[in-house]
Amino acid sequence: MTREEIRSAVLEALAAVAPEADPASLDASAPLREQLDLDSMDFLNFVIGIHERTGAEIPEADYAKLASLEHAVAYVEARCAGGG
Amino acid sequence: MTREDVERAAAARAGTAVPAGIAAPAATAVPAAAPAAGDRRLAIRRAIAAAMERANREIPHYYLATSIDMSQALAWLEAENARRPLPERLLVAALLLRAVALAVADVPEMNGTWEGGALRASAEVHLGVAVSLRGGGLVAPAIRSAQAKDVGVIMRELRDLVRRARASGLRSSEMGTATLTVTNLGDAGADALFGVIHPPQVALVGFGRVAERPWATRGRVEARPVVGASLSADHRASDGHRGALFLAAIDRRLQRPEAL
Numbered sequence: 515m516t517r518e519e520i521r522s523a524v525l526e527a528l529a530a531v532a533p534e535a536d537p538a539s540l541d542a543s544a545p546l547r548e549q550l551d552l553d554s555m556d557f558l559n560f561v562i563g564i565h566e567r568t569g570a571e572i573p574e575a576d577y578a579k580l581a582s583l584e585h586a587v588a589y590v591e592a593r594c595a596g597g598g
Numbered sequence: 599m600t601r602e603d604v605e606r607a608a609a610a611r612a613g614t615a616v617p618a619g620i621a622a623p624a625a626t627a628v629p630a631a632a633p634a635a636g637d638r639r640l641a642i643r644r645a646i647a648a649a650m651e652r653a654n655r656e657i658p659h660y661y662l663a664t665s666i667d668m669s670q671a672l673a674w675l676e677a678e679n680a681r682r683p684l685p686e687r688l689l690v691a692a693l694l695l696r697a698v699a700l701a702v703a704d705v706p707e708m709n710g711t712w713e714g715g716a717l718r719a720s721a722e723v724h725l726g727v728a729v730s731l732r733g734g735g736l737v738a739p740a741i742r743s744a745q746a747k748d749v750g751v752i753m754r755e756l757r758d759l760v761r762r763a764r765a766s767g768l769r770s771s772e773m774g775t776a777t778l779t780v781t782n783l784g785d786a787g788a789d790a791l792f793g794v795i796h797p798p799q800v801a802l803v804g805f806g807r808v809a810e811r812p813w814a815t816r817g818r819v820e821a822r823p824v825v826g827a828s829l830s831a832d833h834r835a836s837d838g839h840r841g842a843l844f845l846a847a848i849d850r851r852l853q854r855p856e857a858l
Contacts, residue, residue, distance in 0.1 A: 531764075534733070551732070553730075553784045554689050554691070554784055555689060555691070555757065559757070574679045574687060575680075
């Protein structure tokens with residue numbers, strides 16, 4: 515997957531839990547949970563959504579590495595490049 | 599004028615079924631015809647208002663609180679999640695719900711409804727789960743027969759209920775049928791909450807966030823993850839002593855997470 519494809523997969527996963535969020539007004543480097551008032555269930559669904567769209571395996575210990583949009587894209591990119 | 603009148607009026611005006619589990623079962627049969635989000639929000643607000651007014655008018659609440667050490671539960675959860683595939687991983691909320699469902703066996707008068715001046719205890723634990731909606735409001739759909747479902751099943755149903763509640767896709771059969779409700783503020787919330795019982799139920803269990811706190815044990819103080827648990831109960835149906843036993847039963851279950 516290219517970085518752009520990963521980015522749109524992450525945004526799709528986000529839209530599924532926060533449909534009212536406007537990607538254009540999102541601060542890509544700020545924590546998503548605070549920005550979008552996501553609770554732990556929303557965040558879990560966000561992570562599952564990324565997994566379903568990209569195939570990336572994401573251990574629970576790594577959830578914190580997906581805190582912002584920027585971080586989530588970089589994390590998935592690294593996972594995909596590293597073979598999963 | 600009865601509460602049902604109020605709810606029907608609210609529903610009619612908003613053009614939708616009263617969507618909250620805290621609303622009367624009688625008002626839940628109207629199929630929702632894709633109402634506008636604003637109308638739905640208004641209908642939910644009115645259903646909450648009607649149910650909460652009735653609760654505070656009719657139910658003599660008493661409140662109890664305790665702090666529960668969550669170290670065992672979280673350690674078990676971490677190990678369990680490390681071996682579960684992502685879509686089957688558990689949240690601490692599922693453990694809390696399961697502990698409440700099991701604790702009912704010890705103090706059954708917390709589970710049921712107040713009808714015609716008497717407690718009608720329920721053999722099944724239909725566990726209402728208060729789900730906050732994005733942008734405000736809440737609904738409380740039920741996990742049916744939670745006493746007979748393991749923690750993995752409870753987690754799956756919880757995920758599904760939350761997802762559909764937030765996407766306004768709940769079925770009327772899931773509403774207004776709970777026998778006991780749990781409100782869990784989650785990790786962004788306050789330390790504890792003291793909830794209002796959803797009539798005609800007779801109790802509500804509230805959980806604040808799990809946070810690290812000083813915990814005195816065997817003459818020493820350690821940092822441990824702790825959750826503030828509370829019980830709001832109907833004094834017509836039970837007394838403080840039984841309520842305290844119920845909270846203790848929840849605590850006991852959470853100290854043995856492998857048995858949840």
